[in-house]
Amino acid sequence: MNKILEGKYAVTMDMYPLQGKEFNRIYPFYEFLKEGRLTTTACRDCGKKAFPPRVVCPECLSENLEWVDLPTRGKVLVVTEEEVGVPLGFETPLIHALIDLGGELTLFSRVVNVKQGELKEGDEVKLTVFPVDPVSVEGKKGAVNLQERVFFAFEKA
Amino acid sequence: MRNVCIIAGGQSQWGVRQATLRDMFQEAGKACFADNPAVTNKDIDGLIVGSAYTERCSFQTHLAPLVAEHLGIKPKSVCARVELLCATGSTGIIMAYGLIKSGLADVIMVIGGEKLYTPQRWEINFSELASVDHDWDGAMGLGLPPPIFAMVAKQHMKLYGTTEEQLAMVSVKNRRNGLNNRKGQFREEITLETALNARPIVRPLKLYDCCPVTDGAAAVILAVEDKARHLTDKPLVYIRGAGQASLHNMSANMANWTTWESLKIAAEQAYKTARVSPRDIDVAQTHDCFTISEIIEYEDLGFCEKGEGGYFIQEGRSDFGGQVPVNTDGGLLSCGHPFGATGIRQAIEIMRQLRGDAVRQVEGARIGLTHNLSGVIAAHTVVIYGRDLD
Numbered sequence: 001m002n003k004i005l006e007g008k009y010a011v012t013m014d015m016y017p018l019q020g021k022e023f024n025r026i027y028p029f030y031e032f033l034k035e036g037r038l039t040t041t042a043c044r045d046c047g048k049k050a051f052p053p054r055v056v057c058p059e060c061l062s063e064n065l066e067w068v069d070l071p072t073r074g075k076v077l078v079v080t081e082e083e084v085g086v087p088l089g090f091e092t093p094l095i096h097a098l099i100d101l102g103g104e105l106t107l108f109s110r111v112v113n114v115k116q117g118e119l120k121e122g123d124e125v126k127l128t129v130f131p132v133d134p135v136s137v138e139g140k141k142g143a144v145n146l147q148e149r150v151f152f153a154f155e156k157a
Numbered sequence: 158m159r160n161v162c163i164i165a166g167g168q169s170q171w172g173v174r175q176a177t178l179r180d181m182f183q184e185a186g187k188a189c190f191a192d193n194p195a196v197t198n199k200d201i202d203g204l205i206v207g208s209a210y211t212e213r214c215s216f217q218t219h220l221a222p223l224v225a226e227h228l229g230i231k232p233k234s235v236c237a238r239v240e241l242l243c244a245t246g247s248t249g250i251i252m253a254y255g256l257i258k259s260g261l262a263d264v265i266m267v268i269g270g271e272k273l274y275t276p277q278r279w280e281i282n283f284s285e286l287a288s289v290d291h292d293w294d295g296a297m298g299l300g301l302p303p304p305i306f307a308m309v310a311k312q313h314m315k316l317y318g319t320t321e322e323q324l325a326m327v328s329v330k331n332r333r334n335g336l337n338n339r340k341g342q343f344r345e346e347i348t349l350e351t352a353l354n355a356r357p358i359v360r361p362l363k364l365y366d367c368c369p370v371t372d373g374a375a376a377v378i379l380a381v382e383d384k385a386r387h388l389t390d391k392p393l394v395y396i397r398g399a400g401q402a403s404l405h406n407m408s409a410n411m412a413n414w415t416t417w418e419s420l421k422i423a424a425e426q427a428y429k430t431a432r433v434s435p436r437d438i439d440v441a442q443t444h445d446c447f448t449i450s451e452i453i454e455y456e457d458l459g460f461c462e463k464g465e466g467g468y469f470i471q472e473g474r475s476d477f478g479g480q481v482p483v484n485t486d487g488g489l490l491s492c493g494h495p496f497g498a499t500g501i502r503q504a505i506e507i508m509r510q511l512r513g514d515a516v517r518q519v520e521g522a523r524i525g526l527t528h529n530l531s532g533v534i535a536a537h538t539v540v541i542y543g544r545d546l547d
């Protein structure tokens with residue numbers, strides 16, 4: 001172990017995004033997520049709804065965007081169960097599903113609270129939001145502030 | 158317009174290497190010059206270096222001048238690094254092709270490499286979270302690609318009746334093709350039974366359906382035709398055309414999992430610029446990161462009809478003696494897959510096939526194709542080579 005790095009944490013190697021408004025212009029996504037809402041941005045000029053959320057419309061390049069809700073319940077189209085090679089920080093087996101969110105969006109999402117073999121095509125699933133490890137952010141005069149974070153997955157409805 | 162030739166190619170040993178990234182770049186550079194003693198490091202005016210994980214696994218940026226210094230190359234037209242994850246190598250080749258064609262450069266070495274085995278094995282899987290859209294797909298744990306390609310395989314099997322046996326046949330063929338490739342990671346034949354009974358990674362994909370993690374490097378030299386004539390005494394091999402296309406990056410924006418639309422666009426562009434059709438291809442190296450990938454590539458490259466990829470392998474049409482031998486050097490499944498080097502390895506094999514000095518030679522091959530895919534099946538890169546210009 002390199003002594004210089006003792007007690008340090010390399011945030012640039014973290015598997016979750018930086019979510020605070022000091023670091024990310026789409027921070028409202030994570031604020032909404034904490035309220036149980038799955039959202040994205042839609043363009044007020046051309047109507048394009050894009051996922052993931054943006055700061056510029058990928059269709060007409062307008063910055064005139066608004067936050068809109070996406071369905072939080074969906075239907076499982078296909079299931080995969082990863083038995084080998086799961087990245088650190090995720091459970092084995094790591095279960096994913098292609099989820100149809102009411103025809104608005106098809107997400108390839110992690111599905112939690114389910115055992116191998118339990119999740120089937122056609123199952124109803126719902127959004128679940130959970131805290132993930134906070135990141136430490138340097139403040140003034142050496143202060144270290146912990147920034148809370150959340151992320152989402154789906155679970156059986 | 159100026160014509161561009163590929164005049165030399167070589168690679169380091171691939172596998173789990175007791176070597177640094179820069180060690181392997183030196184090995185690949187030396188092997189490339191050894192392939193064609195008529196060209197030396199003093200003849201190179203441009204250098205393009207490819208590596209995807211150089212920052213993560215070797216803590217090193219600004220790679221091109223470092224490689225130039227180590228290989229005694231003094232670039233004056235271009236000295237830069239390219240990155241497109243798994244298709245980094247063929248991207249470097251397209252860039253060099255364009256620079257030479259335009260007259261900005263005459264003789265360019267394209268060299269790519271990857272050091273993936275670090276002292277702590279968990280770092281490999283963890284670093285993969287940077288390969289997908291980190292903030293969205295990465296946070297879902299979609300780092301290593303098996304879940305993505307298992308999702309593809311499940312849907313292809315359901316839609317077209319492709320079987321696990323047909324998947325396994327790809328891996329049996331490519332392992333057989335790689336048997337005498339002494340620079341490859343695996344040189345052991347496997348049987349259909351071994352492949353079918355192997356441990357599952359993400360069902361229906363089992364161990365031999367997946368390419369391994371690999372350390373390695375590879376290099377080629379491209380030259381403008383009039384210089385190429387003086388810099389090699391081997392038959393000239395031309396780059397005839399190329400295409401590179403992307404329609405999405407994040408998994409949520411992949412419109413069709415079983416027909417790779419951006420592959421079709423890249424292929425169409427490559428066929429058009431090369432003025433050939435899929436039926437003209439004598440030999441191909443396609444991106445067999447998983448067995449299902451090669452099956453879909455037969456279809457979307459136009460070697461067979463959509464949905465018939467499983468039968469294409471089953472009937473031996475991608476094997477020696479078939480319609481178009483695919484992955485004649487063993488492919489990713491046999492050689493391994495150091496991201497930055499794979500596209501270059503494919504180009505070396507096609508160059509050898511067209512020169513007529515491949516380890517497993519396709520008799521009389523005059524037109525060859527390479528296909529590289531990258532990310533969440535997010536970009537496709539196709540290059541067409543020929544012994545002739547028309």
Ligand SMILES: [Zn+2]
Pocket residue numbers: 043044045046047048057058059060061062
């Ligand atoms: Zn718009």
